């Protein structure tokens with residue numbers, strides 16, 4: 001399976017959309033990239049120069065660690081989109097939906113970004129909504145309460161039947177599947193979580209029912225990010241059908 005580097009420039013001659021080229025031969029039109037938010041100080045300093053002034057300003061709010069993570073995450077998003085579109089990362093403009101989902105003004109591709117700890121993941125696809133979510137798999141107070149009050153009864157029953165690590169992973173698997181869908185639609189977490197009913201368990205990620213939509217129009221994929229991070233991607237009507245486990249590639253962090 002050959003996937004072009006996201007930074008390869010468009011070949012001379014007959015123009016072909018950079019996005020199509022980047023995914024041709026891969027058997028899917030979904031790209032998922034990962035990057036580490038811990039980067040050398042020098043790189044972080046240079047990365048600031050590819051952000052728009054309002055992005056730099058927003059990143060600068062908060063503690064230094066938050067500042068670095070926000071700045072690097074936005075640079076990673078720009079690099080991934082620049083590669084998919086065959087454009088310099090600093091030339092990309094964003095528009096925001098009323099609930100805050102970023103998009104390209106021309107809608108050439110849909111994309112979604114998520115961070116957890118020092119992990120950043122960007123998902124990009126053609127002209128259909130996509131959402132991605134990643135979460136660190138850590139035991140926290142209150143997870144059982146979230147399951148009882150915000151998850152659907154069938155999800156709560158499936159998670160409740162498990163113990164220990166399996167239960168924790170099932171919780172985060174379920175959460176990331178729901179959030180990936182809610183980010184694909186742009187609704188975000190303001191929408192009730194129990195209206196999106198997803199499968200629990202590693203084998204077959206899928207949306208089982210939607211309170212206000214047709215679940216069969218959507219596909220879910222699991223991201224393999226190791227035992228400490230759960231991840232899911234949701235996409236509407238992918239031509240390839242069920243997604244299973246979607247490959248995640250390290251993003252080459254070249255700024256120019």
Ligand SMILES: CC(C)(COP(=O)(O)OP(=O)(O)OC[C@H]1O[C@@H](n2cnc3c(N)ncnc32)[C@H](O)[C@@H]1OP(=O)(O)O)[C@@H](O)C(=O)NCCC(=O)NCCS
Pocket residue numbers: 073074098099100101102112113114115116132133134179182183184185186187188189190
């Ligand atoms: C989107 C949301 C689910 C992200 O949750 P999270 O787990 O904290 O963060 P993640 O790292 O997974 O994702 C953050 C990214 O999601 C994207 N995002 C923000 N709002 C979004 C939305 N409504 N739909 C899809 N993606 C969204 C942004 O790219 C954001 O990155 P940025 O802050 O660097 O711009 C959460 O912030 C949310 O529910 N927002 C909507 C709030 C809302 O409805 N506001 C109403 C205003 S009227």
